[in-house]
Structure formats: C-alpha cells, structure tokens
Amino acid sequence: MIYCVEDDAGIRELVVYTLQNTGLEAKGFADGAALAAALRTHRPQLILLDIMLPGEDGIAILRRLRAAEETRQIPVILLTAKNTEYDKVVGLDSGADDYVAKPFGMMELVARIRAVLRRAQHEPPEETARPLVAGEICVDERAHTVYVGDKEVQLTLKEYQLLCLLMKKRGAVLTRDVLLESIWGYGNESETRTVDVHIRTLRQKLGPGGALIETVRGVGYRMGDHA
Numbered sequence: 001m002i003y004c005v006e007d008d009a010g011i012r013e014l015v016v017y018t019l020q021n022t023g024l025e026a027k028g029f030a031d032g033a034a035l036a037a038a039l040r041t042h043r044p045q046l047i048l049l050d051i052m053l054p055g056e057d058g059i060a061i062l063r064r065l066r067a068a069e070e071t072r073q074i075p076v077i078l079l080t081a082k083n084t085e086y087d088k089v090v091g092l093d094s095g096a097d098d099y100v101a102k103p104f105g106m107m108e109l110v111a112r113i114r115a116v117l118r119r120a121q122h123e124p125p126e127e128t129a130r131p132l133v134a135g136e137i138c139v140d141e142r143a144h145t146v147y148v149g150d151k152e153v154q155l156t157l158k159e160y161q162l163l164c165l166l167m168k169k170r171g172a173v174l175t176r177d178v179l180l181e182s183i184w185g186y187g188n189e190s191e192t193r194t195v196d197v198h199i200r201t202l203r204q205k206l207g208p209g210g211a212l213i214e215t216v217r218g219v220g221y222r223m224g225d226h227a
Contacts, residue, residue: 002026002113004048005035005058006079011102015048018106024113032056039071046117048109049096051080059094066095066157075116079104095157098184119182132167134223137209139164148209158183159202162195166213166223175220195221 002024006012012028019026027044029035031053047065051058058078065071077098097116100109132139136149139160146153146163155163161183166174174182176195184194199221203210214224 001042001044002046002048003035003038003044004028005030005032005053005061006048006050007031007053008050014106015109018110019113022110024110030054032061035061043070044074046075046077046113046120048077048079048113051078062094062096075120077112077116097157132164134167134170134225135209135212137163137167137206137212139167148206153205153207155202155205158198159205162198162202163206166221170223171225173216173219173222179220 002019004012004015004019004026006015006028007030009030012030016026016028027038029038032055035047049058049062053061058080062076062078065074065076075097076095077100078096079100079102081102097119098112100112132141138147139145140147141164144160146155146160162179165179165182179195199213199215203213206213212224214222216222
C-alpha cells in the first residue's frame, strides 16, 4: 500500500489512479492529520508527501515520521513545486528517500517509486546486521547508532546510509553516480552536487574521523584506512 499526501484533489486522484492501474495499491490523503489517522491502523510500503500542505507542511511531517520508531523506516518520496538545490538538500537531509519536482510525468513517478521499493527490499534484516568499524568510527546497524570513539554522532538518514555504504565498500572508489543510484535510487549527472553536499556535512559531523572519507578527484569517494 502506498499513501499519497497531496492537498490538490486533482493531482492526488490522478496519482492514486495511476498507481492502481500499474499494479500498486494506493490511498490519498489531503493533509498530515488524515495521514496520521491512517498510520495508526496500517503501515504503508511507501509515502508520497507533498511539501506545500495546509497546516503542518511536508518537511515537518517527514521529520515527525523519522523521529518515531514505528514510522522511521517507511520510505518517503517528496512531491513539490520547489525545485532549487537548497530545497532538495533540505528535503533529503530531513530524511526523504527521493525528491520529485512538479510538474512530473506519471511514469517517471512510478519508476521512482519502484526504485525506492526495490532498494528498501534489498536492505539486510536488522537482526543480521553487524557493527561496521573504520578507525574510531563504529556503526551499529541494528541500533542505527554511529560513534566516533566514545561520542555518539547524530546523522540524517542519507548521511547514515552514505557512511554505511562507504564502510561496507571500504577501499573501493564509489563514483557520484553510483552513490546517487545506491542511496537515492537514480543516477543523474545534474544531481551529483547533492552527493558532495552530503559528504561534506558527514565529514564535519564525524570530526577527525571524517578524514577517513577520501576524495578521489574527478571520480568519487572512498573510505580509507588512515586519516
């Protein structure tokens, strides 16, 4: 089941109709209050969330979803008329799995949804995940915690996913396109700036440990052995 939160009835009905006709179950909601009521009885596979909503906006709703244990793992794709790099980074930093700007094609939206769902299905079960260690950095995938030495570091969802991927592929050079495809579900040369912004903030939050994330100029990034 996919939930679509969109205050424009025409867009909401079109999205729900398209999803249902491509083999996906879907329900529409006009605002965050209606979504919250639905979440109390059913957890969807994915949420399509408009940013410009009456009352509580989409970013606030997204942050609330990510803060709650029962909803933090639900994939979320933001739908919005805003299309600047700053708006994208704010949305992705708040925990969105993808970002689709209006106006968008229905088939593109369906493709993005399927990509996010495939990625979510391929994530290892939490009970089988083992701690990842690089230098003083330690990531516990079961508890979703990151420590540098004895200090816990708070990361956004995308920063956390980037760190995990770099640590799992330690020593390998990961291009920006590979990181976009692996973390956001699509590769697009015009979006590679998003990767650079997230790597920069990740390094800052990790402090001295951030130096382990090496820049391979003109290629991408890798997790090294020494700072």
